Amino acid sequence: QVQVVESGGGLVKPGGSLRLSCAASGFTFSDYTMSWIRQAPGKGLEWITYITNSGNDKYYADSVKGRFTISRDNAQNSLYLQMNSLRDEDTAIYYCAKPGADYWGPGTLVIVSS
């Protein structure tokens, strides 16, 4: 069955970096655009970035542009999010999703705090 499992979250100081991973299974990963979505504590869902199936096209929300980089490895069925220059407001649960957001993983919690 379709599964996505996010990992790599943790506690990091402002200005620090973190790399998130999303392991996908149960579908042909290389066929799909993939996204990262985040949810700050007590807040709604924010689509922050996506990458097309080939990896050739990427989108970033203004809130993360220039600081975050999305990438993928189709051979490993994996999606990544390199997060640099982290700020307090990046504290959130981070989810990966395929189009339609039909399957959600547990997410991975990122806490940015000194």
Add this chain to the structure above:
Amino acid sequence: DVVMTQSPLSLPVTTGQPASISCRSSQSLAHSNGNTYLGWLHQRPGQSPRRLIYRISDRDSGVPDRFSGSGSGSDFTLKISRVEAEDVGVYYCMQDTHWPPTVGQGTKVEIK
């Protein structure tokens, strides 16, 4: 980006009674391929979201038939025919007809 606007933002309901959530988009969500990529998500406290409805009115596997979606263009509705205790949480409408996908602010459903 397409702006999704939900109402109400808070919805106290009595179990066994119906409930309805509205979602409006800033532009039509009808895709050139004939589909409308409007879905509804449900998030219980402390859990990940779960998709209930896709393409306006198709229920995902395992979703009770008390949930129904309707609408067209830029005006959509999620209805719960008879609310049960397990239906509490936040409901989001989301679109991915136009990329990037966007999500409504969420409607918090609680039992009176």
